[in-house]
Amino acid sequence: MATRSEKWKIKTDPALLCPKLEAIHDLSSNIIAKTYDTIDRLYIDCSKILDKYGIVGSNRTIYRAFMEELYHICNTFTGESRNIQASAIYSKYLFYGCDGNVLIEICKMFNIEMKVSILKTYSKGTLFADGSEQTLLEFIGIGVISGHVDLQNMEDGDVVTIRYYIKLKEGGEYKLYEEETYVGVQGKPVVHFKPVAVDVALKITLQQTAGTYKSFDYNFIREGWL
Numbered sequence: 001m002a003t004r005s006e007k008w009k010i011k012t013d014p015a016l017l018c019p020k021l022e023a024i025h026d027l028s029s030n031i032i033a034k035t036y037d038t039i040d041r042l043y044i045d046c047s048k049i050l051d052k053y054g055i056v057g058s059n060r061t062i063y064r065a066f067m068e069e070l071y072h073i074c075n076t077f078t079g080e081s082r083n084i085q086a087s088a089i090y091s092k093y094l095f096y097g098c099d100g101n102v103l104i105e106i107c108k109m110f111n112i113e114m115k116v117s118i119l120k121t122y123s124k125g126t127l128f129a130d131g132s133e134q135t136l137l138e139f140i141g142i143g144v145i146s147g148h149v150d151l152q153n154m155e156d157g158d159v160v161t162i163r164y165y166i167k168l169k170e171g172g173e174y175k176l177y178e179e180e181t182y183v184g185v186q187g188k189p190v191v192h193f194k195p196v197a198v199d200v201a202l203k204i205t206l207q208q209t210a211g212t213y214k215s216f217d218y219n220f221i222r223e224g225w226l
Contacts, residue, residue, distance in 0.1 A: 042067060042109065049105045066093045067106050074110050086112050122147075124219035129208035133163070137204045137220050144197045147220035149206065151182055152189040158211030159183050162191065167201035174203055195223070 046067045050060050073085040090103055107114045127134055139145050161181045165174035196202055206216060
Protein backbone atom coordinates (compact mmCIF):
# COMPACT_ATOMS: atom_id res chain seq x y z
CA MET A 1 0.00 0.00 0.00
CA ALA A 2 1.36 3.41 -0.98
CA THR A 3 2.07 5.82 1.86
CA ARG A 4 0.63 9.31 2.01
CA SER A 5 3.98 10.81 1.06
CA GLU A 6 4.22 8.52 -1.97
CA LYS A 7 0.72 9.52 -3.08
CA TRP A 8 1.64 13.18 -2.69
CA LYS A 9 4.74 12.71 -4.86
CA ILE A 10 2.62 11.10 -7.56
CA LYS A 11 0.00 13.89 -7.49
CA THR A 12 2.66 16.59 -7.69
CA ASP A 13 4.77 14.94 -10.40
CA PRO A 14 5.53 17.75 -12.91
CA ALA A 15 5.04 15.33 -15.76
CA LEU A 16 1.42 14.90 -14.67
CA LEU A 17 0.72 18.44 -13.50
CA CYS A 18 1.90 20.34 -16.55
CA PRO A 19 -0.64 18.88 -18.99
CA LYS A 20 -3.44 19.54 -16.47
CA LEU A 21 -2.33 23.14 -15.93
CA GLU A 22 -2.06 23.74 -19.67
CA ALA A 23 -5.58 22.41 -20.13
CA ILE A 24 -7.15 24.75 -17.60
CA HIS A 25 -4.84 27.76 -18.06
CA ASP A 26 -6.89 29.62 -20.66
CA LEU A 27 -10.19 28.91 -18.89
CA SER A 28 -8.80 30.05 -15.54
CA SER A 29 -7.28 33.17 -17.07
CA ASN A 30 -10.62 34.16 -18.60
CA ILE A 31 -12.45 33.63 -15.30
CA ILE A 32 -9.85 35.64 -13.37
CA ALA A 33 -9.95 38.44 -15.93
CA LYS A 34 -13.75 38.71 -15.72
CA THR A 35 -13.63 38.65 -11.92
CA TYR A 36 -11.06 41.43 -11.76
CA ASP A 37 -13.05 43.48 -14.29
CA THR A 38 -16.15 43.11 -12.10
CA ILE A 39 -14.25 44.10 -8.95
CA ASP A 40 -12.72 47.13 -10.69
CA ARG A 41 -16.18 48.25 -11.81
CA LEU A 42 -17.57 47.81 -8.29
CA TYR A 43 -14.78 49.94 -6.83
CA ILE A 44 -15.50 52.67 -9.37
CA ASP A 45 -19.25 52.61 -8.63
CA CYS A 46 -18.61 52.58 -4.89
CA SER A 47 -16.25 55.55 -5.20
CA LYS A 48 -18.97 57.52 -6.98
CA ILE A 49 -21.35 56.89 -4.07
CA LEU A 50 -18.72 57.93 -1.53
CA ASP A 51 -17.99 61.08 -3.54
CA LYS A 52 -21.71 61.87 -3.61
CA TYR A 53 -21.89 61.78 0.20
CA GLY A 54 -18.60 63.62 0.71
CA ILE A 55 -16.79 60.70 2.33
CA VAL A 56 -13.05 61.23 1.97
CA GLY A 57 -9.71 59.87 3.11
CA SER A 58 -9.43 56.85 5.35
CA ASN A 59 -13.20 57.00 6.05
CA ARG A 60 -13.75 55.44 2.63
CA THR A 61 -12.00 52.21 3.65
CA ILE A 62 -14.78 50.87 5.85
CA TYR A 63 -17.42 51.40 3.14
CA ARG A 64 -15.25 49.55 0.64
CA ALA A 65 -14.96 46.71 3.14
CA PHE A 66 -18.76 46.62 3.33
CA MET A 67 -18.93 46.43 -0.46
CA GLU A 68 -16.42 43.57 -0.51
CA GLU A 69 -18.47 41.59 2.04
CA LEU A 70 -21.60 42.09 -0.06
CA TYR A 71 -19.73 40.90 -3.14
CA HIS A 72 -18.68 37.77 -1.27
CA ILE A 73 -22.18 36.88 -0.05
CA CYS A 74 -23.67 37.50 -3.50
CA ASN A 75 -21.26 34.88 -4.85
CA THR A 76 -22.10 32.49 -2.01
CA PHE A 77 -25.83 32.87 -1.27
CA THR A 78 -29.02 33.39 -3.26
CA GLY A 79 -32.61 34.34 -2.55
CA GLU A 80 -33.73 34.91 1.01
CA SER A 81 -30.46 33.54 2.40
CA ARG A 82 -28.61 36.30 0.59
CA ASN A 83 -30.97 38.95 2.00
CA ILE A 84 -30.56 37.63 5.55
CA GLN A 85 -26.77 37.73 5.23
CA ALA A 86 -26.91 41.25 3.75
CA SER A 87 -29.11 42.47 6.61
CA ALA A 88 -26.68 41.08 9.16
CA ILE A 89 -23.74 42.80 7.47
CA TYR A 90 -25.70 46.05 7.20
CA SER A 91 -26.45 45.98 10.94
CA LYS A 92 -22.80 45.30 11.72
CA TYR A 93 -21.58 48.31 9.75
CA LEU A 94 -24.25 50.53 11.28
CA PHE A 95 -22.79 49.50 14.64
CA TYR A 96 -19.37 50.58 13.35
CA GLY A 97 -20.81 54.06 12.83
CA CYS A 98 -21.39 54.03 9.06
CA ASP A 99 -24.06 56.18 7.44
CA GLY A 100 -27.08 53.96 6.75
CA ASN A 101 -28.01 55.88 3.59
CA VAL A 102 -24.57 55.20 2.10
CA LEU A 103 -24.79 51.52 2.98
CA ILE A 104 -28.21 51.26 1.34
CA GLU A 105 -26.85 52.83 -1.87
CA ILE A 106 -24.01 50.31 -1.92
CA CYS A 107 -26.55 47.51 -1.46
CA LYS A 108 -28.35 48.73 -4.58
CA MET A 109 -25.15 48.08 -6.56
CA PHE A 110 -25.90 44.39 -5.99
CA ASN A 111 -29.67 44.75 -6.55
CA ILE A 112 -30.25 44.24 -2.83
CA GLU A 113 -33.18 46.33 -1.60
CA MET A 114 -32.36 46.59 2.07
CA LYS A 115 -35.38 46.67 4.35
CA VAL A 116 -34.50 48.92 7.23
CA SER A 117 -36.56 49.26 10.34
CA ILE A 118 -37.50 52.88 11.02
CA LEU A 119 -39.51 54.69 13.68
CA LYS A 120 -41.90 57.49 12.79
CA THR A 121 -44.42 59.52 14.73
CA TYR A 122 -47.80 58.18 13.66
CA SER A 123 -50.15 60.45 15.61
CA LYS A 124 -50.11 62.76 18.60
CA GLY A 125 -52.49 65.20 20.25
CA THR A 126 -54.80 65.78 23.19
CA LEU A 127 -58.04 63.92 23.89
CA PHE A 128 -60.78 65.67 25.90
CA ALA A 129 -62.81 63.06 27.74
CA ASP A 130 -66.61 63.18 27.48
CA GLY A 131 -67.63 59.96 29.24
CA SER A 132 -67.92 57.86 26.10
CA GLU A 133 -65.37 55.37 24.79
CA GLN A 134 -63.19 57.59 22.60
CA THR A 135 -60.58 56.54 20.06
CA LEU A 136 -56.98 57.49 20.83
CA LEU A 137 -55.62 55.66 17.81
CA GLU A 138 -56.84 53.65 14.86
CA PHE A 139 -54.11 52.17 12.71
CA ILE A 140 -54.88 50.25 9.52
CA GLY A 141 -52.10 48.35 7.77
CA ILE A 142 -48.91 46.48 8.63
CA GLY A 143 -46.60 47.74 11.34
CA VAL A 144 -45.63 47.79 14.98
CA ILE A 145 -47.34 50.44 17.08
CA SER A 146 -46.25 51.75 20.47
CA GLY A 147 -46.89 54.98 22.35
CA HIS A 148 -47.75 56.86 25.53
CA VAL A 149 -50.67 58.64 27.17
CA ASP A 150 -50.34 61.15 30.00
CA LEU A 151 -52.72 60.65 32.97
CA GLN A 152 -51.18 63.53 34.93
CA ASN A 153 -54.48 65.39 35.13
CA MET A 154 -56.31 62.60 36.95
CA GLU A 155 -57.58 63.43 40.47
CA ASP A 156 -59.17 61.51 43.30
CA GLY A 157 -62.49 60.10 42.10
CA ASP A 158 -61.42 59.89 38.46
CA VAL A 159 -61.60 56.51 36.71
CA VAL A 160 -60.11 55.90 33.26
CA THR A 161 -60.13 52.69 31.22
CA ILE A 162 -57.84 52.09 28.24
CA ARG A 163 -58.62 49.28 25.81
CA TYR A 164 -56.76 47.64 22.91
CA TYR A 165 -58.73 46.15 20.02
CA ILE A 166 -57.27 44.14 17.14
CA LYS A 167 -58.81 43.19 13.81
CA LEU A 168 -57.43 39.88 12.56
CA LYS A 169 -58.82 39.75 9.03
CA GLU A 170 -60.00 42.11 6.32
CA GLY A 171 -63.67 42.87 6.79
CA GLY A 172 -63.60 41.39 10.28
CA GLU A 173 -64.59 42.99 13.56
CA TYR A 174 -62.39 44.46 16.24
CA LYS A 175 -61.80 42.05 19.13
CA LEU A 176 -60.75 43.13 22.62
CA TYR A 177 -57.09 42.38 23.17
CA GLU A 178 -56.32 44.07 26.49
CA GLU A 179 -57.94 46.39 29.03
CA GLU A 180 -56.49 48.45 31.92
CA THR A 181 -58.32 50.66 34.43
CA TYR A 182 -56.68 53.55 36.32
CA VAL A 183 -58.17 55.14 39.43
CA GLY A 184 -57.38 58.48 41.08
CA VAL A 185 -54.05 60.31 41.15
CA GLN A 186 -51.35 58.39 39.29
CA GLY A 187 -47.92 58.11 40.90
CA LYS A 188 -46.48 57.24 37.48
CA PRO A 189 -48.76 59.20 35.19
CA VAL A 190 -47.29 58.25 31.82
CA VAL A 191 -48.76 55.00 30.52
CA HIS A 192 -46.61 53.15 28.00
CA PHE A 193 -48.43 51.29 25.23
CA LYS A 194 -46.27 48.23 24.64
CA PRO A 195 -45.40 47.51 20.99
CA VAL A 196 -48.14 45.61 19.19
CA ALA A 197 -47.55 44.07 15.75
CA VAL A 198 -50.55 44.09 13.42
CA ASP A 199 -51.17 43.32 9.77
CA VAL A 200 -54.83 44.41 9.48
CA ALA A 201 -55.90 46.99 12.07
CA LEU A 202 -55.45 48.16 15.66
CA LYS A 203 -57.60 50.51 17.74
CA ILE A 204 -56.83 51.94 21.18
CA THR A 205 -59.53 53.75 23.15
CA LEU A 206 -59.81 55.77 26.35
CA GLN A 207 -62.94 56.14 28.45
CA GLN A 208 -63.28 58.24 31.59
CA THR A 209 -66.19 56.77 33.54
CA ALA A 210 -66.02 58.82 36.76
CA GLY A 211 -64.88 62.21 38.01
CA THR A 212 -64.61 65.59 36.33
CA TYR A 213 -63.68 65.08 32.68
CA LYS A 214 -60.01 65.69 31.98
CA SER A 215 -57.74 66.14 28.98
CA PHE A 216 -55.08 63.54 28.09
CA ASP A 217 -52.02 64.10 25.92
CA TYR A 218 -50.89 61.14 23.80
CA ASN A 219 -48.47 60.13 21.09
CA PHE A 220 -48.03 56.98 19.02
CA ILE A 221 -45.01 55.71 17.11
CA ARG A 222 -45.03 53.35 14.19
CA GLU A 223 -42.19 51.01 13.40
CA GLY A 224 -42.12 50.09 9.76
CA TRP A 225 -39.70 49.37 6.92
CA LEU A 226 -37.98 51.41 4.27
